[in-house]
Amino acid sequence: MKLVTRAQWGARPWREPNGSIPYAGPRKGTKCHYLGTPYTFGPHDTCPAYVRKLQASHMDVNGWSDIGYSFVVCEHGYVFEGRGLVRRNSANGNVPLNEAHYAVAALLGASGSTHPTDAQLNGMRDAIDYCRTHGPAGPEIKGHRDGYPTACPGDVLYAWVQQGAPRPTPTPAADRRRLDEEMM
Template identity: 65%
Template sequence: MKLVSRSQWGARDYRLPNGATPYSRPRRGVKLHYLGTAYTDRAHDRCDDYVRQIQAQHMDGNGWSDIGYSFVVCTHGYVYEGRGLKRRNSANGNTTLNDQDYAVLLMVGSSGLTKPTTAQLDGARDAIEYCRKSGPAGTWLGGHRDGYATSCPGDAVYAWVKAGALRPTAPQEEDPMAGFTKQDIYDAVWKTDQVAAPDTAPDRKTNTNWQPQSYLKDIGNRVRSLTVTVAAQSAAIHALAEKVGSGVDTDTVVAAVEKAIADAVVKVDIDVTQNQES
């Protein structure tokens, strides 16, 4: 949690005795608030100025003994200590409601910036968990409008509260392999490695995507190559045996051998391909 203490944001001293009033009972939970006025986002180095402005309004305008909230969360996710964990807040509507729950303000308005930022929701969740763990506060969670006639904390914040005030998650990076099947990967690896090194079988050390079926296909191609070679040699031997000594000229023998080899290669190629596809 990015907690900003009172001394860090330059808080004024609270007035005694009311500003030091402790909670008289365990807190039921946490109520969330918004500003209820127009708000324009600002650079973070100006957020502490605004928190001091809220305190001044509460003390000088409302006549309260301190800033009314337990904690204030800016749009950058920083949690400013208001009255903190031990001193009773004055923002929930009346003494009973103030004593019942912590008051956490999100710096968003009724106009201008009305929707909390992702960082702000993270900070608000930090504040809620801090109140529960260190307050301690119970698990109840609501908005200022729960139990008091007001539009606070605004529809956007209240919808988040009613949905459980879940911590927002960072956008997930797009998976570059999304949509690709194992077969797609296998085919791509096979094509790449065959082009890169047609006479060398890749292994797992050089290619972590190499699959067992890659070895099988490689073996199949090598068997096919050997089968074609053997068939061609056998055809040549038979052709020579038939023509030599029959009185035909050399050119005729050569042509017969070449045809026999070509026919053998085509036949073996068709047979092997059909076996692979079946």
């Protein structure tokens, strides 16, 4: 897993006390998310800035104590640590839903770049497996829309979730082409 820690992406400190609320017990699994806004793939050096922008929006616009997700995965397959394994997320809809599942988000848009790259799907799977191995996450893999009325994680990512979130067949050349085409 290509993990990018909070310090490495330049995260702001979370607000106390809500930003440090630990999970009360084990999670049933993970819920997958997307941005739900326009997003266009770019070079990897722009990804940390976008995650900082996302955190600022969650904190300054939504009034949350931190970025809402446990982990965020860019189109290049890097897994950015959000609230991580210990601190309860705020992305799944309400406290019981947030308590039940980790929240793993793809930098993927409702328009623009709407189809995840193979690297991104592998990163999503890495994050899910990391939650299972290092956090008390059970086997469930669901979309945000499972249990909360939303279009998230979008139809394309949701279809992948419904297939059991399989690892894609390695095609790095196809990923490079898709990234190049969507940046044009």
